[in-house]
Amino acid sequence: MIDNPQIAQSFAAFPAPARADLLRLRSLIFETARATPEAGTVIETLKWGQPAYLPKRPRTGSTLRLGVPKAGGFALYVHCQSRLIPDFRALFPDDFRYDGTRAVIFHDGDTPDNHKLALLIRAALTYHLK
Numbered sequence: 001m002i003d004n005p006q007i008a009q010s011f012a013a014f015p016a017p018a019r020a021d022l023l024r025l026r027s028l029i030f031e032t033a034r035a036t037p038e039a040g041t042v043i044e045t046l047k048w049g050q051p052a053y054l055p056k057r058p059r060t061g062s063t064l065r066l067g068v069p070k071a072g073g074f075a076l077y078v079h080c081q082s083r084l085i086p087d088f089r090a091l092f093p094d095d096f097r098y099d100g101t102r103a104v105i106f107h108d109g110d111t112p113d114n115h116k117l118a119l120l121i122r123a124a125l126t127y128h129l130k
Helices: 005-012 016-034 084-091 114-125
Strands: 042-047 050-055 064-067 074-077 097-099 103-106
Touching (some): 005 042, 005 050, 016 050, 016 064, 016 114, 084 103, 084 114
Antiparallel strands (some): 042 050, 097 103
């Protein structure tokens, strides 16, 4: 359930196939956050009109965003100037599709490996604690 009506509206605006996939990624972000106590409370907000997730405590982690790339499908975005995607790509060069240093992208209906994606999410939520 999405409490914030603006965030709910942003999900409602996504194409139906991508929306279902993005809601699954949203759940994975919150599940991973609960399993990562050092991240603290994670807040859900909008950045650039996209659902965004970051630790409430400043200087803890980097923002994750969910969205639909221009070519379609769905994506998990990170700050493009971070080392998050390059480090994740080094671990899983052939397991995912990447958009430079800013996103892991998927086709509608893809079933991403949640265990592997949780590593990226955890790294983002604790990025500044290294």
